[in-house]
Each structure stands twice: as C-alpha cells, then as structure tokens.
Amino acid sequence: MMSLGRTFRRSVLxxxxxxxxxxxxxxxxxxxxxxxxxxxxxxxxxxxxxxSLLIKLKQxxxxxxxxxxxxxxxxxxYEVIRMSRLLSPLPEGARxxxxxxxxxSAGLDRWILVDYATDASLExxxxxLQGLDQIERVEADLERSGLGCGKELPPNDPLYSSxxxxxxxxxxxxxxxxxxxxxxxxxxSTVAVLDTGVDANHPDLTGRVLPGHDFVNDDTDAQDxxxxxxxxxxxxxxxxxxxxxxxxxxxxxxxxxxxILSSTGAGVVSDSVQGIVLAADRGASIINMSYGGAHSLAxxxxxxxATDLGCLAVGAAGNHGVxxxxxxxxxxxxxxxxxxxxxxxxxxxxxxGASNFGSELELMAPGxxxxxxxxxxxxxxxxxTSAAAPVxxxxxxxxxxxxxxxxxxxxxxxxxxxxxxxxGLSQEDLAGFDVHHGFGLIQAEAALRSVLSLDLSIRGDxxxxxxxxxxxxxxxxxxxxxxxxTHPGSLELRGETLGIEGPxxxxxxxxxxxxxxxxxxxxxxxxxxEVPANAQPGDxxxxxxxxxxxxxxxxxxxxxxxxxxx
Numbered sequence: 001m002m003s004l005g006r007t008f009r010r011s012v013l014x015x016x017x018x019x020x021x022x023x024x025x026x027x028x029x030x031x032x033x034x035x036x037x038x039x040x041x042x043x044x045x046x047x048x049x050x051x052s053l054l055i056k057l058k059q060x061x062x063x064x065x066x067x068x069x070x071x072x073x074x075x076x077x078y079e080v081i082r083m084s085r086l087l088s089p090l091p092e093g094a095r096x097x098x099x100x101x102x103x104x105s106a107g108l109d110r111w112i113l114v115d116y117a118t119d120a121s122l123e124x125x126x127x128x129l130q131g132l133d134q135i136e137r138v139e140a141d142l143e144r145s146g147l148g149c150g151k152e153l154p155p156n157d158p159l160y161s162s163x164x165x166x167x168x169x170x171x172x173x174x175x176x177x178x179x180x181x182x183x184x185x186x187x188x189s190t191v192a193v194l195d196t197g198v199d200a201n202h203p204d205l206t207g208r209v210l211p212g213h214d215f216v217n218d219d220t221d222a223q224d225x226x227x228x229x230x231x232x233x234x235x236x237x238x239x240x241x242x243x244x245x246x247x248x249x250x251x252x253x254x255x256x257x258x259x260i261l262s263s264t265g266a267g268v269v270s271d272s273v274q275g276i277v278l279a280a281d282r283g284a285s286i287i288n289m290s291y292g293g294a295h296s297l298a299x300x301x302x303x304x305x306a307t308d309l310g311c312l313a314v315g316a317a318g319n320h321g322v323x324x325x326x327x328x329x330x331x332x333x334x335x336x337x338x339x340x341x342x343x344x345x346x347x348x349x350x351x352x353g354a355s356n357f358g359s360e361l362e363l364m365a366p367g368x369x370x371x372x373x374x375x376x377x378x379x380x381x382x383x384x385t386s387a388a389a390p391v392x393x394x395x396x397x398x399x400x401x402x403x404x405x406x407x408x409x410x411x412x413x414x415x416x417x418x419x420x421x422x423x424g425l426s427q428e429d430l431a432g433f434d435v436h437h438g439f440g441l442i443q444a445e446a447a448l449r450s451v452l453s454l455d456l457s458i459r460g461d462x463x464x465x466x467x468x469x470x471x472x473x474x475x476x477x478x479x480x481x482x483x484x485x486t487h488p489g490s491l492e493l494r495g496e497t498l499g500i501e502g503p504x505x506x507x508x509x510x511x512x513x514x515x516x517x518x519x520x521x522x523x524x525x526x527x528x529x530e531v532p533a534n535a536q537p538g539d540x541x542x543x544x545x546x547x548x549x550x551x552x553x554x555x556x557x558x559x560x561x562x563x564x565x566x
Contacts, residue, residue: 050081051116051125054270054298056137060109063089070112077128078116086111086270086298087277099281099309106305108277111298113141113270137297144260144267144291160247164342165366165391169420169443172342173366174391176249178445179398184240185250189397191236191286192279192311193390194272195229196265197222198257199375202230204238204245205255212257213278215271222257226265227375229257231382232290234373235390236397245379246371249394249444250401256284261291269293272328273302276313280306285400288393289315289334290386292326299328307333312400312408314393316385317361321354323435329389330360335396335412338438339367339388344423346436350384361438362412363419365391395444403451415439418446 061070066083074080087108090096103109118125122140129138160166167173187208200209200223212222224230233255240251258279260271272291276299279287287306292315303313315329317338329336339347339355347368348354355367367388374380392415399411406414419440422429428436 049117049119051078051118051120051122052141052268052270053114053116053125053129054086054137054139054141054296055112055114055129055135056107056297057110057112058134058136060104061085061112066112073132073134074114074129076132078118078120078125081115081117083112083114086113086273102305102308103277106301106308108273108298108301108305110136111273111301139269139296139298142269142293142296144269144272144293145265163246163371165370166247166249169344169423169441172340172344172423174249174395174441175443175445176247179395179448180240180251182445182448183398183402185237185252185398185401187252187254189250189253189286189401190256190282190284191250191253191288191393191397192256192258192275192282192284193229193233193236194258194260194275194279194287194289195224195232195291196226196261196263197224197229197259198233198255199224199230199373200257202234202373202375202377204242204373205230205233206239208237208239208252208254209233210254210256210282212259213275214259215274216259216262216267222259224257224259224375225263226261227380228261228265228290228382228386229259230375231372231380232288232386232390233257234379235370235387236288236394238373245373249391250397253394253397256282267291269296269299272296273298276302276306280309280311284311286393286397287311287313288390289313289328290384290389292316292318292329295327295330300331300333303328303331303333307408310408312396312411314389314396316389317358318356319350319352319354319384319386320356321348321350322356323358325356325358325360330358332360333408335392335415336360336362336438337385337389337392338364338436339383339385340364340424340437340441341368342366344420344429344441345425346428347383347388355385355388357436359435361435363392363415363438364388364424364441366441367391392442395442395447398444399447399451402448406451414447414450415442418443418450420446 055074061067066085071080071083074083087103089109090100090103100109116125126138129135164171165173166176168175168177190210197214198209198212199205211220213220214222234246234248236248237250237253237255238246238248240247256279258275260275261267272289273296276287276289306313313328313331313334315331315334315336316326317329317336318324318326319339324330325336328334338357338361339350341347341349346355346357346364349368355364365388367385368383369381370383370387370391371379371381372387372390396411396415399414400406403411403414416439419438420443421437421440422431423441424437428434429440433439
C-alpha cells in the first residue's frame with residue numbers, strides 16, 4: 001500500500017512537471033520574432049490539447065445558463081471542456097434596453113466562448129463546426145499583444161521640453177502648446193485604456209483613474225503589472241501644469257483602465273471584446289487600443305456596438321514595417337495610427353521594425369522615443385505605434401469635448417482635414433492620402449482651431465438700432481475644413497438681431513444658410529445684423545456662427561463679442 005501511494009505521488013509529480021515544461025516551452029515559442037509579416041504575427045491560443053474558440057450562433061441562445069441542447073450540439077465532433085456566453089446579459093430595465101438592442105443589432109448576444117479538449121488542427125475544427133446549421137461563424141480566440149511593450153528606454157529628462165511629440169509641426173510634433181491655449185480639457189471626458197492596466201497611484205494621474213476591470217484575472221483590480229498601460233495613460237492624460245513629471249494631451253481626462261493584456265503584454269480576443277463593450281457601457285468617449293493581431297469578427301461586432309453608442313476607437317497600426325495594418329486598427333470604424341520620427345518620416349526604429357502601412361492607415365503621430373508615465377512613479381520612454389495611438393486618442397478627447405454634438409465620424413473628418421501632409425520622405429508621403437502616411441501627421445492646434453474659430457470681422461454702426469454687417473472670410477484650415485472634406489455641411493450665421501450677453505441671452509435664429517462649399521465658389525459672405533434697440537452703451541453683444549452637419553448637428557464654430565458705442 002505504501003509503495004502504491006508513493007508510485008501514485010510520483011506519477012502526479014511527473015505529470016505536473018511535464019505540464020509545467022510544456023507551458024514554459026509554449027510561452028517561449030509564443031514570443032514574436034524580430035521580423036514577422038502582419039498576417040502571420042498572431043496564431044490561435046492553443047495549449048496542450050486544448051483549443052479555445054469563439055463561436056457565433058445563427059440565433060441567440062435562450063436566457064439563463066447555456067443548456068444541454070447547446071452542449072450536445074457543440075459536442076458532436078469534439079469534447080467540450082467548458083462553454084460560456086462571451087458577454088453576460090444586461091440586467092432588465094428600461095435604462096439598459098437600448099444597449100441590449102444595440103448588442104443584438106451587432107450580433108454580440110450570439111457569441112459564445114467554448115474550450116475543446118482536442119489535438120485536431122484549427123482548420124479541421126472550424127470546418128467541422130461550421131458545417132452545423134445552427135452555427136454562423138467559428139474563429140480561434142486569437143492572441144493580442146501590446147505594440148511596443150518591448151521597446152523601453154531609460155528616462156532622460158521628465159520635463160515638458162523632453163516631450164518632443166508635443167512640439168510644433170516644424171519640430172515633428174503635434175502642436176500641443178497652441179492647442180492648450182485654446183482648450184486643455186475638463187474632467188468631463190472619459191478615455192478607456194484597454195491595455196495591461198493603469199497605475200492609479202501615479203502622482204501624475206492621482207484622482208482621475210476610475211474603477212476599472214481586469215479581464216485577464218477576472219476581477220475589478222485593473223492595476224498595471226507590466227507598465228505599458230500606465231505609459232499609454234500618461235501620454236493621453238497626465239496632469240498638465242501641475243509641476244509633476246509630464247503633460248498629457250488632455251490634462252484632466254478621466255482614465256477608465258480595462259486590463260486585457262497580461263504581465264507579459266499578451267492577451268486574447270475574448271478579453272478584448274468584453275473590454276470594448278464595458279468601455280462603451282461605462283460611457284467612454286474614446287477607446288484606446290494599443291495592441292493588435294489578426295482579424296476577429298467578434299471584435300468587429302464589439303466595436304460596431306461601441307461606435308453606435310458614440311465611442312471613437314483608436315488603434316495601433318503595427319510595428320513590423322510590412323504592408324498590412326493589424327486588427328482591430330484595420331477596421332473601418334477604428335482610427336488606424338502609424339508612427340513617425342522627429343523628422344516626420346515613418347518611424348523605422350521600433351524594436352521589431354518600422355511602422356506598418358496600408359490602405360487602412362488613417363493618421364500618423366509621433367511614436368519614436370515618446371516620454372510617458374512609469375508604474376510606481378516617474379517617467380519612461382517607449383517607441384511603437386502603441387505610443388502613437390494615445391497621442392491621437394488624447395487629441396480626439398479634446399476635440400470631442402469642445403464639440404459634444406459631433407459624431408465619431410465627424411471627429412475623424414476634422415482630424416483628417418487638419419493633418420499635416422507631405423512631411424515624410426518624398427517617395428512615401430504623397431499629396432493627399434497615401435498608404436505610408438494616411439492623411440498625414442495629426443495636428444492638435446489645427447484641429448481645435450478648425451471648430452473653434454472663424455475669420456469674422458464686424459462692420460457697421462454699433463449703436464442701439466444701428467445697422468451693421470459681418471464679413472466672413474474663407475480661411476483654409478479653419479472650420480471650412482468640414483465643408484470641403486468628406487462631411488459637407490452648411491455654414492450658418494445666427495442672429496438677425498444680436499443678443500445682449502448675459503445669463504438670459506435670447507436664442508438666435510438662422511438668418512443665412514449656405515450649402516456645399518460656398519466660399520470656394522462665391523468668395524466672402526456678408527451678413528447684415530441689427531444691434532438690439534434696448535442695448536445700453538457699454539453692453540456686450542454677441543454673434544454666433546456654427547457648422548451644420550448632414551445629420552442636423554450644429555457645431556458651435558465661433559463666437560464674437562463686441563461693445564455697443566455710446
């Protein structure tokens with residue numbers, strides 16, 4: 001009996017030793033080599049005879065636990081170890097009914113996560129399962145990896161002057177200083193950081209990191225255990241003008257940390273999907289995704305849902321210098337961001353290669369030697385498209401806050417229309433859109449000015465009941481970028497009779513409306529106005545100008561104040 005017990009214990013120890021060795025070997029061989037083609041970068045998550053699959057059913061399963069009929073269906077060819085809904089159903093109630101409907105519209109309620117015990121190839125499993133009438137789609141629970149986690153440089157000088165990516169376009173930067181002169185953000189913006197977590201105790205993020213979620217360990221502690229997520233959060237929203245470390249693009253944004261990448265910088269699509277949906281449900285205006293891999297329809301459905309809720313998704317293009325943007329950045333609903341160096345060229349020194357390129361690329365941002373925040377305090381440098389994406393996310397957060405009525409597609413139009421073009425190598429950065437630089441290098445000040453300023457000048461007798469006129473000039477790169485770009489709208493000047501400024505200022509009615517691109521065809525526009533008869537000397541009166549988009553949204557583009565003469 002003693003010998004039998006000893007033999008059993010030896011067998012158990014031998015089994016666990018072999019299992020641990022297999023895990024270590026799989027971890028080693030899963031590390032990406034220095035050079036990979038984009039479409040080969042990530043394979044399915046496969047480990048020791050177990051295969052994790054995402055399955056989309058043709059019809060949503062009944063509410064409640066997944067029952068025996070579904071288990072029997074999925075067990076026809078292979079042994080099911082476990083299965084679960086990819087997303088937990090929302091609770092009942094009118095407040096969530098709209099989100100439930102959007103989830104159904106995106107097909108998210110039909111995705112389930114199934115683990116099989118099998119050594120069969122992925123191709124055979126997909127072929128067998130997709131032959132079942134009840135199944136619409138089968139895909140591996142693909143790996144996701146942070147894009148730039150491996151390129152860490154020691155901090156140099158944790159000061160604003162060391163953040164070259166914030167400098168003017170002439171120095172390769174995004175013109176942040178001029179943008180902050182217009183608007184530096186309030187605490188009304190929420191940016192979701194889907195990454196390795198965020199250090200909520202970092203002094204430059206204190207009080208602005210919201211309670212998040214850790215999908216890797218399935219708990220609510222989204223503390224960063226790798227560093228990449230805290231770096232990204234710092235580029236987006238490190239407190240500005242506070243005498244500590246660095247300045248983020250948006251000085252006061254609330255950061256929603258969602259951990260989908262482990263301490264090794266790796267993750268899977270199922271966690272990404274759940275993280276995207278959670279970010280949308282929590283009201284994030286921007287979702288930053290500095291990770292990538294192969295195409296996943298489940299991830300595409302999740303981003304469609306988030307977009308319908310008004311979220312703008314930003315993704316990293318990839319760091320392997322190949323033609324082919326990684327997913328989810330390559331999706332049409334995501335801003336795909338490439339990386340530039342200090343000279344405005346497509347970045348080449350990103351650890352594993354250069355910035356990826358392709359027809360899905362939308363914008364470029366500085367991504368080589370970017371200074372961000374470090375777990376535990378202080379700063380750190382990273383390079384990669386994962387460093388460029390949060391630059392765009394921070395600027396987009398500023399833009400969304402000053403134009404709350406502007407849709408995600410409208411924000412993208414502004415960013416594209418104000419990007420700096422033809423800064424890179426002449427053979428790559430062509431006029432207009434090109435596959436190496438997209439629409440160009442994002443510009444913070446130009447983007448904000450495009451929706452905050454018009455070239456308005458006042459003429460006339462500024463006395464009670466006096467007549468005057470407003471001369472509106474067409475300034476390239478101002479708000480008319482929206483008119484000329486992919487979202488044609490109307491320029492509106494409001495107020496036949498001006499209003500006296502104050503808490504009870506009367507509303508303004510539309511006096512003149514122009515469609516198409518009036519300034520390109522007819523020159524400056526002159527609009528008459530009348531000073532209110534009850535105005536007193538010294539009163540301040542105001543005129544508003546706005547941009548009307550095709551969906552009827554009015555974007556406040558300019559306000560001009562002037563005093564009434566005596």
